[in-house]
Amino acid sequence: MRKSFLSAALAAFVTAAGFISSAAAGNLNYPYGLTVDQNGALYVANFYGGIARYDQNLIYQSTITANVSSPIAVGVGFGGAIYVANFGGNNVTVYNRSGTQINTISDASLYYPWSLTVDADNNVWVLDLNGVVHPYLDTGTALPAYKTGGASIGS
Numbered sequence: 844m845r846k847s848f849l850s851a852a853l854a855a856f857v858t859a860a861g862f863i864s865s866a867a868a869g870n871l872n873y874p875y876g877l878t879v880d881q882n883g884a885l886y887v888a889n890f891y892g893g894i895a896r897y898d899q900n901l902i903y904q905s906t907i908t909a910n911v912s913s914p915i916a917v918g919v920g921f922g923g924a925i926y927v928a929n930f931g932g933n934n935v936t937v938y939n940r941s942g943t944q945i946n947t948i949s950d951a952s953l954y955y956p957w958s959l960t961v962d963a964d965n966n967v968w969v970l971d972l973n974g975v976v977h978p979y980l981d982t983g984t985a986l987p988a989y990k991t992g993g994a995s996i997g998s
Contacts, residue, residue, distance in 0.1 A: 870895045870903050876916035876928070876958065886925065888914040894927055896942075907942045918961040920981065926967050928956035935959060935969060937983070948983040 872892030879885050883899030893908035894917055913931030920926065923940040926948075934949035935956060948967060955972035962968065965981035974991035 870906060875914075878918050880919040880923065881921065884919075886917045886919060888917040888927065890915060890930070894925065894938075905942060907938055909942070910936050910944050910947075915957060916959045918959050918967070920961045920965040920967075921963065922965065924965070924981075926959060926961055928959045928969060930955050930957070935967060935979075946983050948979050950977070950985045952988060953977055 870892065871887060871889060873890035874887045874895075875890050876888040877886060884904075885897040885901060887895045887897070889895055889906075890913050893906045893911050894914055895906050896904045898904050907925070907927070911927055911932075912929045914927045915930040916928035918926045924945070925938040925940070925942075927936045927938070929936060933953055933955060934947050936944055937946035937948065939945050948969075952975065953969065953971055954975070956969045956977075957972050958970040960968050966986075967979045967981070969977040969979070971977060976989045976991070978986040978988070980986065
């Protein structure tokens, strides 16, 4: 019930504050993560609805639903690639600006990705449910992972 409340509260907030129209807020379905790209577009990870994209004026544009499985976090690289942490798929899917899938990032030790960010070099940093940080190069190559607290757990 808490998640439903949070979804409704976020939709009500962005609508009441005038950030997103009530029609566009209807595209939010258990929103968890969000990010803004260098052009001001907003991306929202909807656990039950894919990745909703809004333009810099917060007008709904599209939703990415292909090969997403319970998306919980989203990040955008400096080249415009969209990275989606799929809680249900134990992976990160990568899309180009038009929403076409271009890569899948995963390794055997990734356990329910929970959060992610993309750094200035387009490396992807994924935090999983076990508190392990998984860094990946922009090519998807895994670097040594770290348990929360700093200890390396392998490559």
